[in-house]
Amino acid sequence: MLKLIVTRGCGGRGYRQPDVIQPTRLFSLHPYPDYPAHYQTDGIVADFCRQRLSSNATLAGIKHLNRLEQVLARAEWSDDSCQEGLMLDVQNYVVEGTMSNLFIVENGVLLTPALTDCGVAGIVREWSLAFAAAEGLPSVEAAITVDQVLAADEVFVTNSVIGIWPVRRLAGQDFPVGPVTQRICAAYRLAKQRELS
Template sequence: MLEWCNGQPVNGIALRDRGLAYGHGLFETIRVRSAKPRLLDDHLARLKEGCQRLGITVEHSILDAEIAAFCQLIGDGVAKLIVTAGEGARGYAMPSPANSQRILLGSPAPYYAPENSRDGIRVFPCSTRLAIQPRLAGIKHLNRLEQVLARSEWQDPMFAEGLMCDQEGRVIEGVFSNVFIVRNGVLITPALLRCGVAGVMRGLIMRTATRLSIKVEVRDLSWSEFSKADEVFMCNSQYGIWPVRACTEHEWPIGVLTQKLQGEIETILDS
């Protein structure tokens, strides 16, 4: 496994790093094809917003160069970028000066069963609820214990993903995916103003749908409306789009709009 910290090969991080102590940091999981990081501008835009919200300073020109060099070594696989607030003394107060850490981890491309994309998936209804915290909503911070707990709820391989709601029962996202429904020809995805991660694939799908003159709505999504959808699919930057075939007693067909967006996204990622 390829591992860098601040542009140099390493095999560990400082024990007093605030990312380890408090989850004070962010991460991006970047798909790499032929040494080229896919959707990199979207990943870095989300990272930049997250850094601003968490008070982390990063030299983006240095980071850009490190990512490019790192992806050349990977070739094909995944580059996980972690940016932490760096080392600090005991206590929650931000260190002054704060020296952020840039960590890059290289991995082989994950295996996803091709039938997930072709035939659709069955989704597990997670009982773990997402906490409402608008100051952290949208960004991909290091605090992922809710997702860890949600993923531990099922072991049955018949479920490829889990569905998560917030504390008030609104449908928000998958454990590692964003969610869309289609209702009367309109593409709907949950608003992420209270919690959830604004995925880069989610953004690409919304831009692609707009280009194709498909109406897109970003708003609260109740379980009742979700269950009555005409089509449902989930997405992330690694696997693209998976149609959702079933969740609890509800079943959906693999719809025309879902298939159309699948084709468009695959073309973009393969270009």
């Protein structure tokens, strides 16, 4: 797995950037995470985090290096019985996971949190929305409450490393790996296979 980090470069003390900016590019190679294969088929266990995401519309959607809130949220559990934590913003809307984007299915409609004030606009999130549009599957980006998530027909999370993980249990409540999730998972696996061939 290749990770690329781009910074604006060094500027000494303080926050003022130098007149001439020399960006820094960092490349690092890592072994691919050894997640159990059944996470993609049978789903994962998730819970809600206590740590909240602060609002900053200027940074919303960007994968930047200030991920301290996600670090604090991920420190809320250390065992393997839970694979992801869902994070709320200061207005009590569910925004994303500590390492993933969130989708729910409600009466056949695919919903994902609108990232207007915080959150990361992930690549697989973008792919999932594009797939839904191409397949005529209704999709909406909206403010989503905890109650909406818990009342959803299906729940899944996405990111560029894990791909798509259905959520089979959230906050003690069971969810099926339903037909919409199965359809999107199958299409994503096929797209990845085509990419690699």
